[in-house]
Structures are given as C-alpha cells and as structure tokens.
Amino acid sequence: MFITVRFGEKEEALFNPNCRTLLLLENIKQRCNCAEDVDVDLSDNEGNVKHLWEAPLRYANEVLKERETLVLVRVEKNEGSQKPHYIPLLNDIQAIDAAFLARLSTKExxxxxxxxxxxxxxxxxxxxxxxxxxxxxxxxxxxxxxxxR
Incomplete structure (x- = not known):
C-alpha cells in the first residue's frame, strides 16, 4: 500500500501509510523539506483535511485510502480560535484553485x-x-x- 503526496513546485513523493500517523508525518516533513517546527497534515484533492496530526498514535492506513493522492498542508494553530488554519504547500494553480482553498478553510x-x-x-x-x-x-x-457443543 502506498500514497502519493504532492508538495512544492508540482513535486510528488510516495509514502507507506502502514505506520502510526506521527511517524508518517515526520517522514513526510523530512522528505518534503519542511522545517522541523512546522506542523503538517494532508488533504485530498478537494480540500478535505485528514486531521492526521490530531491522532498521532493511530495507524495512518486506517484513515487514508490505498493509492490516494494527497496535498501537503501546513497547520497553523491560532491562539484566539479552536479551529486551525490550513495552508497548502503545493504550488500548482491547476490543483490549488479557489474551490480547493474555500473548502480547505471552511471544512469543519x-x-x-x-x-x-x-x-x-x-x-x-x-x-x-x-x-x-x-x-x-x-x-x-x-x-x-x-x-x-
């Protein structure tokens, strides 16, 4: 089983989600050249966030589908709000359009x-x-x- 993570300037990388979400996200941050202090998560191509960072000990393959293509997003936690803000870490205007951003920011x-x-x-x-x-x-x-019997 594998997933494809899209990030950067239309880059892609394959990952094995048969592990705890904490380990998967750490590996994604390392291989996608993210800073260590940045919190990341994944969203599908429509902007639905997977919320992997909220359950670090859960196995990622319980949440993610086999061969799913996902977009890397940065999680920004606001002090005044319970709801975090998500910023896509993919520079692709065809994939990251207004509908994607609207769904990403309003998804409960x-x-x-x-x-x-x-x-x-x-x-x-x-x-x-x-x-x-x-x-x-x-x-x-x-x-x-x-x-x-």
Whole structure:
C-alpha cells in the first residue's frame, strides 16, 4: 500500500501509510523539506483535511485510502480560535484553485471525529468479546453468547 503526496513546485513523493500517523508525518516533513517546527497534515484533492496530526498514535492506513493522492498542508494553530488554519504547500494553480482553498478553510473537524470514535468503539467491543476461559465460545456477530457443543 502506498500514497502519493504532492508538495512544492508540482513535486510528488510516495509514502507507506502502514505506520502510526506521527511517524508518517515526520517522514513526510523530512522528505518534503519542511522545517522541523512546522506542523503538517494532508488533504485530498478537494480540500478535505485528514486531521492526521490530531491522532498521532493511530495507524495512518486506517484513515487514508490505498493509492490516494494527497496535498501537503501546513497547520497553523491560532491562539484566539479552536479551529486551525490550513495552508497548502503545493504550488500548482491547476490543483490549488479557489474551490480547493474555500473548502480547505471552511471544512469543519466534526466529520472526522465521528469516524475516530466509531473505530475505537468497534475495537473495544471486539476486544471485550473475547473470552479467556477455555471451552467458552465468543459472542456471535449479533452479540449473543454461543453455546458449548
């Protein structure tokens, strides 16, 4: 699995998202020649930010699609506002148009939070359904306990 990150003067680089988002973003910053003190994230070609920097221990391949092409964006956190400001780090007037910038600046974070929550709940549910007692079946997909045969 790989993703393509677009940055700079119409440059592209391939990355493996089968790692924690913290490691992926650090590798992207290094290979895309970003300063160490800059916070970065990724957005799709429509300007939808992926919010990878908010969950540094989550695996990036849970959020990103295989062979997805993404745009590198800088995250600027404003002191007076809860919502960060995103600046594309790609110089391509065909890709970074007014519609992209409008979507990038107005995109709310609430949509990605629900996906994170649903994945966590699902993971906890699966972990709690496993029984450590031998001879006892785990729950069925409907949540009912299976009987011993």
């Amino acid at each position: 974070h609430s949509g990605s939070g629900s996906a994170k929550g649903s994945r966590r709940k699902h993971g906890k549910k699966d972990a709690s359904n496993k029984s450590s007692r031998p001879g006892v079946k785990s729950t069925t997909p409907t949540g009912r306990k299976g009987s011993k």
